Amino acid sequence: MYQYDTYDQTLVNERVAQFKDQTQRYLAGDLSEDEYRPLRLQNGVYIQRHAPMLRVAIPYGMLSARQLRTLAHIATTYDKGYAHFTTRQNVQFNWIPLEKIPQVLDELAQVEMHAIQTSGNCIRNTTTDQFAGIAADEVADPRPWCELIRQWSTLHPEFAFLPRKFKIAVNGAKQDRAAVQVHDIGLELVQGAQGLAFKVWVGGGLGRTPLIADVICEALPWQHLITYLEAILRVYNQYGRRDNKYKARIKILVKALGVDTFRARVEQEWQELKDGPSTLTEQAVTYAARFFHEPARTQGVDTQAxxxxxxxxxxxxxxxxxxxxxxxxxxxxxxxxxxxxxxxxxxxxxxxxxxxxxxxxxxxxxxxxxxxxxxxxxxxxxxxxxxxxxxxxxxxHQLASPTVGTLQDIICCPGGDFCNLANAKSIPIAQAIQAKIDDLDYVYDLGPLDLNISGCMNACGHHHIGHIGILGVDKKGQEFYQISLGGRSGNQANIGKILGPSFAQEAIPEVIAKLLAVYVAQRHPEETFVDTYHRIGAKPFKEGVYA
The missing domain is CATH 3.90.480.20 (Sulfite Reductase Hemoprotein; domain 2)
Structure with missing residues (x-):
């Protein structure tokens, strides 16, 4: 995995010292809340319902054993003995006192970790397939490209104050396990006519206005990756809305302009950047790739036992x-x-x-x-x-639940138990569903099923792309939950459709059970839940739930 060089370590150390000074000045009253807010956000610090939340970057989802031990030490020393891994392959601590966060960042820096750009209107942590480098269906290893994007985007002065947060995902396999079509920019490694290239998706995203991205380039030669990304970001920086944060994401700009007009503006901008100093060379790619070399694996492993x-x-x-x-x-x-x-x-x-x-x-x-x-x-x-x-x-040690990819493998944001933005709790809903449908034989019979829960429209639980999605909503101060069906990530990504009126919290486990009963009654042999939904539509599910 990637290791810091002198430049990386110096940059992170200086950033920690800078934020320590800023925090001390804020606590002393020399910086106002308005002055301090953008500074803490640039360093991954949110003010949540009960305490500050620190989000730590895990670039492209890779951790060393040494780094994980440091996270465990931080959880014990500064938090309440646990941490939370997110859908963006990052880790969050929910209970660290604000005055202790600079010390935590210093300890993270000692093991080549940081919280830079885990918040704010900037380019966030680049994500990829968790099986990158070892998957049998891989076209090319996406991790070196993720690292090049990380180096380019970290503290880039031109893109430090974008209209809104910005997320990039890279997929190197035939099966998309990085959800590239629901990112601001999705990059898919392909074999083009001239060799390795990128299929470029732009304008995807979830949240208040969920959209599937559009393809603006079918086969971008790898040498032009960074210059083309710069062109996209420049168009977004220039034309993206700043008067309304709910309409500030690049997906709104692409939709407003139309993909053809957006592509034309990117191409125009790119002509000024193409073949310039940011053009990638084989030497640069080789340098990045050397951190992700093939390890010395044992040959001829005996699999009989x-x-x-x-x-x-x-x-x-x-x-x-x-x-x-x-x-x-x-x-x-x-x-x-x-x-x-x-x-x-x-x-x-x-x-x-x-x-x-x-x-x-x-x-x-x-x-x-x-x-x-x-x-x-x-x-x-x-x-x-x-x-x-x-x-x-x-x-x-309760780490072997044999339920990955099943109904019990629920994706869930922290929700109203922690987050100020949440309309409703998420965690109790997940646990209630797990308790209601706990027969593993039945769970296995249901087959692959993605159930995603978000506590608000920000969609940190990715409910829009769950086969079953649950969204917490506020009804006159009461917590209710809206159900959507048919969402998918992957190669056939699409946004789920709202089933109908929302339900009270206590009704949700039974509602899910009724939806599953409809599926079991209607499915064809070897058909998954989401396939059945797209074949028969919403009507039978509505009748099964609302009748």
Whole structure:
């Protein structure tokens, strides 16, 4: 994984010192709240319902064991013994006192981590496939390109005060696991006529106005990646609305201009940048790629014991079916550690578990791990002959729920328990659904099913692209929940449709059960929930719920 050079470390250290001084001046009364707000946001600090929230960047979702141990130390020393992994592959702490945050940032800097641009109207953390570099269907490894984008976008003076926050995702595989079509910019690695290229999507996003992105370039040669991104950002910076934050995202600009006009303006801007100093060279790409080299993996791994354990142990077999991903190298697998145990909020992990996972990453996965968009962790290089042993340890520490990709693998924002913006709580809804539908045989029979929950229209839980989406709404001071169906991410991305009037909190588990009953009654063999919905439409589901 990427390691800081002298420039990186100096920049981050100076940023920490700067923010420490700014915070001390604010606490002393020398900076007003209005003066301090943009400064703290630039360093990932939000003021939430109960305490400041610090969002720490995990570039393209990659963590080392050493870094995870530092996160565990921070959770123990400054927080309440846990952390929360987000849908953007970042990590959040919800209880750190404001005066302690500069010290936390200093400790993060010592292990090559930071909170720069995890908030504010700037380019946020670039995300990618959690299986990048090991997936069998990969066209090219997206991580070097993510790193190049990170270096280009970090503290870029021209893009530090955009009309609104800006998110970029990169996918390198045939199957889109990075949700590129619902990002401000989505980049898809393809093989073009002249070699490796990028299919460029612009104008996707969720929130108040959910939209699927449009393609503005089918095959951008890799050398022009940064200059083309600069052209897009310049057009957005110049024409994006600043008078209304609800209409300030680039998706609104693309829709208002029309994709053809937007593309033409980007092309015009690009002509001034094309072949300029930001053009990528083979040397620059090679330098970035060297941090993501192929590790020394064991050849000829004996898988006989693995196959035997899978055949003889039903619980282990379930875990393999749902939580283990095929690896491009024979004898290896990627293992997803579920953070969806019913005893805690989805995406949460306690200090003991973080320390354990760091140990397991070193013992079983070459010292590295990944954060997934589904708020789980991934050990990406596990030998099959060690998988049963690993599973036994995970099972002892509530990290082996064999439910990845099922109804129980709920994506959920922190909601009204923490967030000032939320209209309703999210976490109790997720836990109530898990308690209501806890028969694993039934859950497995339902097949792949994405259930996403957001506490407000900002859609941090990505409810718009859940097969079943749940949105918290406020009805005269009461918490209600709106259901949408049929959303998808991936290659066939689309926005879900609202089912009808919202429901009270206590009704939601039964509503979900009724929706599932309709699916079971109506499905064809081998048909998933979302496929059934798109075949039969909303009417049978409405009748099943509202009748």
């Amino acid at each position: 693995f196959e035997q354990a899978r055949a003889q142990n039903k619980a282990f077999s379930r875990f393999v079916t749902n939580n283990v991903q095929a690896h491009k190298v024979s004898g290896y697998a990627a293992v997803t550690l579920s953070l969806k145990h019913p005893s805690h909020a989805p995406g949460d992990i306690n200090t003991q578990q973080m320390t354990l996972v760091a140990d397991l990453a070193e013992s079983y996965s070459l010292g590295e791990l990944r954060v997934s968009h589904n708020q789980n962790l991934v050990l990406a290089d596990v030998r099959l002959d060690q998988l049963f042993e690993l599973w036994q340890i995970l099972d002892q």
